Amino acid sequence: MTRRGYLPILLVLAVLALLPFAVTSNVVLNFVVFVLIITLAAQGWNLLGGVGGQSSFGHAAFFGTGAYVSAILQVRFGINAWVATAVAVAAGAAVGWIIGFLSFRAGLRGSYFALVTLAFAEVLRILANAAGFTGGAAGLLMKLDVGFWNMQFTSRAAFLWLALGFVAVGLIVSQMIANSRFGAQLVAVRENEEAARALGVDVLSVKLKAITVSAALTAVAGCLYLQYFLYIDANIAYGLWISVEALLAPMVGGRGLVLGPIIGAFTLHGLGEASKLLAGRVPGIDLAAYGAVLILVVAFAPGGVLGLLRKLRFRSQPVAKTAEETA
């Protein structure tokens, strides 16, 4: 175990934590909280899709399970928000393990894995939309009851720090994994599954561990979304939008890198807001910009924003890519 890589994380966290002292605009704080929630979902995706190379198109399955389990526990059973969140995250992790167990054991990878995760998320969406205890198509509305124990805050800053706390946990977990033996095994599976197996890596168990942690992180994002907006329905919680958000941010920021998701989420949503300002109130224009950014990144900057920065820094000397660096 090394202590490498924690300094940049600390810097990013410090800047965001001090933000509420510099800015009081609710619009800006709202924006930051929303982007932090997306960051959490993206950190989950990055662990499985970025570090492990198993691109999922259905992280909505974990986001939605987190949100729904937490909402049902609080609305129907009156359980404390913090306990509900903990149970919901465990439920999200369990769903991740089950989906992983079924699809990895069947040997699905690449496009097939992407499609099967998409299908699982769709099944959950249709079920949540039709079942009674999930509120059906009307969704679930939480009671507004501000207080620490209900995880509801009047000040946007308080919620920002809460979300940032979870993002910090996500960053530290990602960095610990990147520095660990498990992280190296995961990268080995991404680069060449057969070779990893030949070297004695238990591929199935490495992938299962990755998808479980990944699902848990994304489930936290679902829980936070619920606590912040106090309303979910099937198209929000299990919708394709969150699967795409979770995938886009790491791709744009830097796939497989610890800081990739947070950099990517802020870049994307910053660009989205900018295009909204430029184009006025045209619906869909920010999303069209995301799509264009995705195409441009894949075409011209496969390493994402962080990859570009690194290229600029090391322009004179060739970049040596070690497993730990790319993780």
Added chain:
Amino acid sequence: MYSLPIVAEAMLNGLLTGAVYALIALGLTLVYGVLHIINFAHGAFLTCAMFAVWLANTFLGLDPYLAILPLTLIFFAIGYAVQRFVIGPASHGDDGNILLITLGLSIVIENALLAGFRSDTRSLMTDYSFNVFEVGPLLISQARLFGFLGAVVVTGLLWLLLAATDTGKAIRAVAKEKLGARLVGINVSHVFAVTFGIGCATLAIAACLLMPTFYVNPRVGGAFVLVAFTIVVLGGMGSITGALIGGLFIGVVESLCGLFLGESLGQIGIFIIFILVLLFRPTGLFGARA
């Protein structure tokens, strides 16, 4: 509980819908078979084509069935250009990249349509939209029967194209062995683009056959594309006959699930089949490759 004519009518309706599903899946399976990519932008191109039909009808007064020929040509050209000048160069030949590029394309197209047309749902009013044939106790919508026949004819033509023409031979050669095809003088990136163009052209036909009885809004393609994925996986990726049979089967499954489980759960049967096929027989029922 359910009388025989109702079940029979549901099955018949399922077959009619299923044929159009098959037509949509046809382009997807062809592109997969040759380029080995899953085209996430397929649904967005379908939405584009449906808007094109709507525009042609509303502003030029062009009947959807007469629009088939010009739109097929236009969409072939669009598909050719997109593959040749966007997807091909941007992906650097990596399959994972192509998946992401087509995802990006679908996001751009869908939201550009949303910006241009807003989220209103539009439909065509033709004087034959509600005509029916009466067969015994069953009523069959004329427009949907035409859709069925059109889909079957196009499938046949596509099969002929692949089996009997030089272009078809080149496409099959590239699908089997890219390097070998290049060595015998086939222009691989041209064949890729032609294949992608054909995929888009079948979507234009599907849109013309759909529009007399269906509606269009910027998100409509998404509903079709997931169904099309299921059909492609069920029929075996790259198999034309598999797509046709899979499409008809899925149409019937959806229709019966809707009848027995209620409208909101109608599509769940499709996704459960999808997951089961992927987990237990990922090569599909007619697929040859692993």
